[in-house]
Amino acid sequence: MIPYENLAMDLLKKAKSKGASAGDIVIVEGDSFDVQVRLKSVDKLTNAHEKRLGLRLFFGRRTAVCSTSDFSTESLDRLVEETCYLARCTAEDPHAGLPEPTPLNPPDLDLYDDSLRRWTMKDKIDLAVQAEAAAMGCDARITNSDGASLSHADRRVIYANTNDVVGSYPVGSVSFSVSPIATENGSMQRDYWYSAKRKVKELASPESVGRVAARRVLRRLGARKIATCEAPVIFDPETAAELLGSISACVSGYAVYKGASFLAGKLGRPAAASFVTILDNGTIPSALGSRPFDGEGVATRKTTVIKKGVLENYLLDSYSARKLELKSTGNAVRSIGDVPSVSHTNFYLVPGANTPEEIIRSVKRGLYVVELIGFGVNHVTGDYSRGAVGLWIENGELTHPVEEVTIAGNLKNILMDIEMIGNDLELRSTVASPTLKIARMTVAGN
């Protein structure tokens, strides 16, 4: 065992000697690098090493969490004392506790790439500069830049609990993005594009990312408001992924047992159109949302959330599973200084048969949405109203860009009203979706 695993076991032993009945520890240690360039020159460059330790203790059914970045013996001793004190203050919660002890046999999901270590600082800066140059060179109307950036982070995650479950894994990620600004007739538009991967060799080229960013910003020039109407709305894969992110939050065991989700109490019932299937899969090799085990040492897995329109599973950690009398789905996440909560791993909607072009062609008059802003999603009621930027569709063709409008509906109806699903799923982020066509939403403008 490497030292941090020993340290974790020692601290748990100490806690038990002070009366704790159970507990667990998460340690995360890693390096991060971020460079932002703008107009070919470095704007900001950040380099760091960090480590944190989070301790959760149980005194029977009472629990508390403390965390620190100070690993000195004195500080860690105090951390144990304080966690014991806080845990004794909290209420008896009949559902509190560690997950069922299951030995950890973490699979190698290939989440770490050491080839980035061979890159020099200059290589990293150059890549960002190339992406920005590629975007700016595309068109004379691209007159300014909000910059390009490259980031990477390498971490080692260590978990241990008092049921002798111990495990660790290395994980890394690298991403870059570019944000060009285009001007026409005195009005400015900004857009961006990015590539994020666990493996350097899987990154898109700086040229292609720059070109896509340029295409995205140029198509927004000359955007205008439209009259308020009811119309079919097509979400492109990026905005469809945001829509799916709201669904992920609403199937979290915590939102469900608190009654804070419109999907609470709906297990086994139709929740979406009959051809919609949504999965969460934490075991896809090299994917951004994959991890061998979750924030409380439970192996991750593939969970069918919605199968052919029927709500089959919520995403659960051990606590929310006990509250709902279900079994953990290995979806515990742990911000080091907090009690576990639930989040997706790789959460996606299974692709359909239609190309995005076919979907656009199916719409006589409607909106193709490319960006959403604002926080107008109420998870409790499903009410949905967000600012949107998009392209107006007229007789199956994309026409002029649209801005300063909102699209509104209710998530319940939006899921039921999915009319077509694209064949263009790509796991670009931890939540992903193909193009989606919603039969009808309210578009508010003039």
Add this chain to the structure above:
Amino acid sequence: MAKEITKAEEFFLRKFDLDTVQLERTIGWALDRQIDYADLYFEYRTNEAVSLEEGMVKKAVKTIGQGVGVRAIAEEKTGYAYSDEITIKNLEEAARTARCITTDQTIGKSVPVRSGSAGGGARPDLYPMKTPVAEISVQEKIDLLNQIDILARRYDPRITKVMASFSSEHKVILIATSEGLIVGDIQPLSRLNVTCIAEENGNRQVGSYGGGGRVEYSFFLENRRFEEYTREAARQAVLNLSAVDAPAGTMDVVLGSGWPGILLHEAIGHGLEGDFNRKRTSAFTDLIGKPVASEICTVVDDGTIPGRRGSLNIDDEGTSTHRTVLIEKGILRGYLQDKLNAKLMGTAPTGNGRRESFMHIPMPRMTNTFMLAGESDPAEIIRSVKNGLYAVSFGGGQVDITSGKFVFSASEAYRIENGKVTAPVKGATLIGNGPDVLKRVTMVGNDLRLDAGVGTCGKDGQSVPVGVGLPTLKINDITVGGTQG
């Protein structure tokens, strides 16, 4: 404040076994011939939170964070490195990394630093604490949450779920700069939040309220403030049970006083931050001296109001905070600046250089942003609207700095019909254009109110506490995004 400075300085030097000479040497390491400016930012932060749900306080957490960030600036370039271990070895390494933005390999000389008061002259501490919140026992905070749970359930039998949390932060910072300044601050921050869910015949609605600031624990007990927060959250949840779907289309909108000031923060404030204007990426670029609002609008950013959530004695670069007039009688007067952007734009820092923590590079951020009171009676403002929306509280908002487009979601709103407030509506969103929206203001109320102290602003991945404020405001022809056309 002089005493606080000494305390912060002593705290770090003693805790990490450093001395002033070592700080001077570290700044020297970060400097070379091409570096214009360097600084060190030390932070030691304790966060504590207890939260209640299902009638029990089942969560108690405490986090200790510490670290140092070293920054070097050469013209427009910023190099930054941080470490959570405050040792001489790490300081040296961070300083060398921070200056890798230049090609020069010479190491600068050590820079003498002296204790100072950030150049603003001595002024009283904006948040003196007789009893730090951390010294109040956890049990007392738990008792308060239990009391809130009972109060909320007693408010209305339709309240089925109550969530409440109390969180507090104690942050000590020390800043040493190549200008020769060493300055520190102790920044307390507390917040109490209540969320209620009301249910009736399968209809489920949520209401939230809370408040706080850089205040003592007794603040929440004075005038039974905790009870007011609870009542507001419960009232909003029950009210929304009878809310109808929001209208859609363009109409006159009246914003209530206080928290709706978030609209100023998003639609106007961000566009006036120095970095976006220096880079010419803001919709407000080049508009200084030009009309950007109707002449009854005056907007300020003021970091110097005692005890407010957005207030600071000094910003995170050691500059004293200010009251900055952004818009005066409709004319754009100024931007919010940190040191880097002020220098590049040939102006002075305004005390708005803020950062989330030692892990982050400072940038221009707002403190407390609000519009000054006007002359209209709020009742008269409502009476003047034939068909519109009265938005009293918002869930959140977002802006696209470059195009100027903003969006807000109302959490409590009503229809206005023939000069009277009528049915509550749910799910209303306001969307508009920042440089244009204040030009549509036709009436400003005489009832300026600052928010209760719950605002957190996100920019470029960094969150900082802020305050907002607004008198009752009438804006003509805003797009309301609802479902009822």
